[in-house]
Amino acid sequence: MSNAAATTAPHRDLAFTRRLDAAAAETEQLLDRLLAVEPLDGELARPRRLLDAMRHASLGGGKRLRPFLTIETAALFKAPRERALMAGAAIECVHCYSLIHDDLPAMDDDELRRGRPTVHKAFDEATAILAGDSLLTFAFDVLSRPDTHPDAAVRIALVAGLARAAGLGGMAGGQMLDLAAEGRFTFNIQLTEADIVILQAMKTGALIRFSCVAGAILGGAPPSAQDAIGHYGAAIGQAFQIADDLLDVEGDPATLGKSTGKDAAHGKATLVDMLGPDSAHARLDALVQEAEAALAPFGAEAATLRAAARFIAERRA
């Protein structure tokens, strides 16, 4: 495999880094254009303070990992890049909404995000709640547009998948379980390893998984290929969370642009905490292998997705 050298240093894989950066730059441009000042048909106005808060939360930063996964999965199935960018931008809006609401004082109470003040700090709590609500709603607006895909059946499949990944049984439900695991509502919560795996599969895994599946949907992939991509997405989603939890223990706040050690301070339930760092690193390696195995049917064309799995497991920020 041509990318074998990347296994030890994926962040030095120049071809991969260039693709990741290009996807981030194009996503930034598209979000900037989608969140323009001019109201669209059916919008009576775009209130400036709300728009500014949405832009604060969604522009000017982030690796754009989720759009990147949509773009690269779509490329594997020969879907046009501009459609993948639309779907990726919608998913990024959902990701950014979740960060705004998770950072609120009533939730994780964070003041810093990507090295900048969180939305309720830069604006105020009411504006932050509404900006989150509006970004979530906007994601479905973007998915519903013919620019995302000319076939309504494809667009509605994306809507269905995103709603399920983000809602009660996915991301929002996972955040609820995470707050419960902190012991907010009852004392002496004892989570098993299986509980934590489900919690994380919901909280962060479901949206990362859907970011991959969305590309397969856009590319009209057959069910077996969609399943394979779903397995890949679930594995890297789990890897992402373990890597994130390891960074909270081992990472450098300056590089991360956010404070560390917060999980322990909040009593967050993590696999790193339960398994210890060494076993967590071993689990990460196993998940990368699982992700790579899921990509086996696609051969050399899935090289970038393979590199993405390693990048996610080994990232330092």
Add this chain to the structure above:
Amino acid sequence: MSNAAATTAPHRDLAFTRRLDAAAAETEQLLDRLLAVEPLDGELARPRRLLDAMRHASLGGGKRLRPFLTIETAALFKAPRERALMAGAAIECVHCYSLIHDDLPAMDDDELRRGRPTVHKAFDEATAILAGDSLLTFAFDVLSRPDTHPDAAVRIALVAGLARAAGLGGMAGGQMLDLAAEGRFTFNIQLTEADIVILQAMKTGALIRFSCVAGAILGGAPPSAQDAIGHYGAAIGQAFQIADDLLDVEGDPATLGKSTGKDAAHGKATLVDMLGPDSAHARLDALVQEAEAALAPFGAEAATLRAAARFIAERRA
């Protein structure tokens, strides 16, 4: 017109009341079923506390005015009732999410809703934020299902319309303008009558208007008929808000199940405040006539929608 007697006492129009009550009961049943404990395909779990908060906010009360409008407009265009119920339930989820978030301490800070504790009082703030997020997301889940309509093009038209009515340029944007009008972010806000009309068309009008248009979309109504229904919906949306503001001045808290006089206390900008109660009542009458005029092309078959306009203008709770 057979319903002429209803002009003076619409709440005594038994046929209308029966239809309204039936739609409310069926909507309640459907929401109860949609928000069941069992996770669906693609949901890893339905966390109990989150589900309970969503159910607290969406079950056991409310006139279900928005689903009723969807059901009756769909009936006008001969769409099957069970599809209208699905779309109406989705719209009601958006309405209920907006109530949860509007009631939060950082927003309008309300403790009572429909005579019961608001979600953040019955549960807690974090749960309330997540329950609102999840109901909003769930609305798009429901719209995306084939039960709502077998044709994906119809479902995606509903998604597009709901997203635009609820988001940045609709309901959420209107709530932002309303907070700004309270003078939260700058002093000496001087709103014109036109400003208030736009604010209210966004905050409450857009979703009520879409509740009507959704029925026309479900029924495959031609563009001219969809426009007529849109005009009707905009007129009754404006009437709804004026009636609501009049109730805040003139209403009885016991009948309403919520406190009154809050608009004045919060410095809310209302047309009642600007025009005075007498002119506001005259405006209401004019809006009912405008709504009835918009229904002219549909003749006697639109009798229930005509009665709905009068009901909205003359309601006492």
